[in-house]
Amino acid sequence: RKEVEQDPGPFNVPEGATVAFNCTYSNSASQSFFWYRQDCRKEPKLLMSVYSSGNEDGRFTAQLNRASQYISLLIRDSKLSDSATYLCVVNAPGGGNKLTFGTGTQLKVEL
């Protein structure tokens, strides 16, 4: 089983739609969780951290379910500029801040 699993997509949605991505992780001792965004042929960039209580940043909402070991990202009112690959990222326990990335979910927002 992969350490971090995501549906690769692509998710093709119309502009203005709400879209949700899920991600599961295998190591129950993982402590830190993130969503990164990666544009085509660019480096990954931090989108948001994911906190136990859930957190929101504008149109983006992240949720963590430790019992089921999954993380979600909800994007409301999607824009063309949201088209990218969204990487689910989990911090490996044991220190060092080594991050383990999922394969990413590709989102295409269309007119």
Place this chain on the structure above:
Amino acid sequence: DTGVSQDPRHKITKRGQNVTFRCDPISEHNRLYWYRQTLGQGPEFLTYFQNEAQLEKSRLLSDRFSAERPKGSFSTLEIQRTEQGDSAMYLCASSSPGGGNSPLHFGNGTRLTVT
């Protein structure tokens, strides 16, 4: 620009040749990471440094790969006797000593093509 910088941006080499990449992290960051990314995959951890100490290496890092960070500032990643399977994007990232919640800041990457 005070972000993470990598050099070169692109490298094309013939199988069997050695290549070396350089990464300059954000100056106040003491942690430096190397990742590798192939098409359709997420970045895969290779190794990381805290200051000049290399604290962890992935099993992906065969004996043909070596990384250094001699003065705790810039780092180099060398691949000896390159193989076609080494073709990938090599990403460097750095983070501040803020524990597990410090985000990684990535450089633009070095795209390696082995012919």
